[in-house]
Amino acid sequence: MTDEASSGCRRERLWVVALAAAAALRVLLLAAAFPFFTNVDEHRHVDMVLKYARGYLPRPGGDAYEPRTAALLGLHGSPEYALPADEARPVPPPVWASAPGETVRRLRANERFIAQGPNLEAFQPPVYYALAGVWLRLGAALGLDAGALLYWIRGLNGLFVAGLVWVAWMLLRETHPRDALVRLGVPALLAAAPTDVFYYVTPDALSPLVAGLGLSLAVRVVAMPERSVAAFAAAGVVAAAAFLTKYTNATLVALLGLGTLWLLWRDAGRAPTSGSRRATLARLAALWLCLLAPAGLWLLRNTLLFGDPTATATKVEILGWRAKPLAEWWDHPLFTPAGAVAFVRDLVPMFWRGEVVWRREVLASPGADAFYTWSSLAALPLAALALRRAAGAAKIAEGASLAMLLASVALLAGLSLAFEFHATSNPPAHHPYFVQGRLVSGALLAAAIVYARAIGFATSLLPSRSRVVAGTLAVASAILVCLLSELALSRPVFSSAYNFYHLP
Numbered sequence: 001m002t003d004e005a006s007s008g009c010r011r012e013r014l015w016v017v018a019l020a021a022a023a024a025l026r027v028l029l030l031a032a033a034f035p036f037f038t039n040v041d042e043h044r045h046v047d048m049v050l051k052y053a054r055g056y057l058p059r060p061g062g063d064a065y066e067p068r069t070a071a072l073l074g075l076h077g078s079p080e081y082a083l084p085a086d087e088a089r090p091v092p093p094p095v096w097a098s099a100p101g102e103t104v105r106r107l108r109a110n111e112r113f114i115a116q117g118p119n120l121e122a123f124q125p126p127v128y129y130a131l132a133g134v135w136l137r138l139g140a141a142l143g144l145d146a147g148a149l150l151y152w153i154r155g156l157n158g159l160f161v162a163g164l165v166w167v168a169w170m171l172l173r174e175t176h177p178r179d180a181l182v183r184l185g186v187p188a189l190l191a192a193a194p195t196d197v198f199y200y201v202t203p204d205a206l207s208p209l210v211a212g213l214g215l216s217l218a219v220r221v222v223a224m225p226e227r228s229v230a231a232f233a234a235a236g237v238v239a240a241a242a243f244l245t246k247y248t249n250a251t252l253v254a255l256l257g258l259g260t261l262w263l264l265w266r267d268a269g270r271a272p273t274s275g276s277r278r279a280t281l282a283r284l285a286a287l288w289l290c291l292l293a294p295a296g297l298w299l300l301r302n303t304l305l306f307g308d309p310t311a312t313a314t315k316v317e318i319l320g321w322r323a324k325p326l327a328e329w330w331d332h333p334l335f336t337p338a339g340a341v342a343f344v345r346d347l348v349p350m351f352w353r354g355e356v357v358w359r360r361e362v363l364a365s366p367g368a369d370a371f372y373t374w375s376s377l378a379a380l381p382l383a384a385l386a387l388r389r390a391a392g393a394a395k396i397a398e399g400a401s402l403a404m405l406l407a408s409v410a411l412l413a414g415l416s417l418a419f420e421f422h423a424t425s426n427p428p429a430h431h432p433y434f435v436q437g438r439l440v441s442g443a444l445l446a447a448a449i450v451y452a453r454a455i456g457f458a459t460s461l462l463p464s465r466s467r468v469v470a471g472t473l474a475v476a477s478a479i480l481v482c483l484l485s486e487l488a489l490s491r492p493v494f495s496s497a498y499n500f501y502h503l504p
Contacts, residue, residue, distance in 0.1 A: 020163075036498070047119050053140075063123065072146070127244045132153055180468075212445035220235075236256075236290030246442060334416055
């Protein structure tokens with residue numbers, strides 16, 4: 001490498017470090033602005049972190065809430081998520097600014113609320129909760145308690161998003177060394193993405209990093225199958241961690257399955273060389289052993305304890321869903337033009353910006369949602385056309401990203417078809433679609449690669465002197481929409497008397 005190239009690499013690395021730091025800072029500022037507990041089951045996830053911090057493992061009868069959860073709900077729970085915006089009665093002050101009698105009343109009310117039923121997340125996969133439990137114990141060792149400790153748990157999300165930005169660049173500098181728009185545009189888009197899973201306690205905050213790292217390692221071993229056995233084993237370990245963070249990351253496992261078949265087919269079409277096929281088989285065996293051993297042991301444990309590999313049957317029963325036989329799937333409105341439009345219209349913006357509400361209103365902008373929807377829908381065919389021009393590792397990275405994103409959409413569509421819902425469930429019977437983008441937040445890196453590559457393909461049709469400027473402006477415009485809409489929507493949250501900035 002020449003001195004000039006080395007200097008350029010150092011500058012680029014510093015730029016990506018700055019992007020990662022800016023992304024972490026943005027997440028930390030917003031995570032501190034949102035009071036506890038958001039509408040997206042945050043009290044359940046906090047309870048799970050408390051459980052794992054004391055060494056909990058899922059078991060029958062172990063789904064009751066921790067006693068400490070009721071106290072945290074009473075002391076730091078904000079009513080602002082549930083109060084309507086036109087409520088004439090003002091928002092009551094936080095407990096720390098209330099009379100002692102009011103404090104006792106709220107604590108008792110939350111104890112009664114917690115005692116009403118089990119924690120529906122109690123049997124979910126363990127990786128995020130175990131990691132956050134260790135993080136909580138570290139915060140407690142540093143002397144943090146109560147509200148400060150709650151925000152400390154959220155602070156872990158800043159590390160997740162910074163890691164995601166870095167993982168994206170590390171992958172793309174190998175697969176797209178001559179395409180600065182993709183190589184730098186993807187980390188920039190991820191740094192600005194207004195995905196609200198990073199602002200509250202949830203396993204969905206870890207999914208983008210661990211599944212993105214899994215995608216990166218999968219692309220590397222498929223593009224360069226001569227890598228060491230350790231590289232294949234690492235891909236298996238990370239894929240298992242992604243699956244055991246969120247079961248919907250099974251799309252990554254399916255992607256590795258396709259990669260495995262491709263490598264076997266490629267070797268079958270070649271003249272055998274000394275030990276080449278045995279080496280490939282050894283590498284793939286290491287990958288699948290490291291993936292299936294932890295994932296399989298967890299599913300086996302669930303089967304033995306709960307009679308269900310994913311231990312979700314109890315949750316489905318409590319929620320009042322009914323698993324439909326295959327013959328009833330075809331009656332679903334998703335197979336109608338109006339149903340398909342409703343599914344896509346709700347899923348795409350919710351994937352990019354999330355579903356947190358404030359004063360019973362989803363924090364969403366019609367203009368920004370339209371931008372997310374139409375630009376994403378345009379990106380899919382453009383990225384597919386760009387795939388025909390790609391070669392080598394770039395083609396594998398782009399193809400894997402497109403496949404993972406489409407598989408995630410198909411997974412949510414399949415789940416929508418598989419269940420019958422009732423009037424008050426989520427999803428409700430009148431809108432029977434899983435459109436919660438957070439469920440497939442593991443596809444965030446894949447989506448950013450598809451988006452940036454589509455911009456690159458569209459601008460490649462312009463005269464050569466205009467391509468770089470047009471591509472940069474397009475990426476910058478998308479980032480600007482993300483940041484400005486998020487700033488406008490989150491302004492009321494910053495003034496909440498219940499958030500971190502107002503803790504005593």
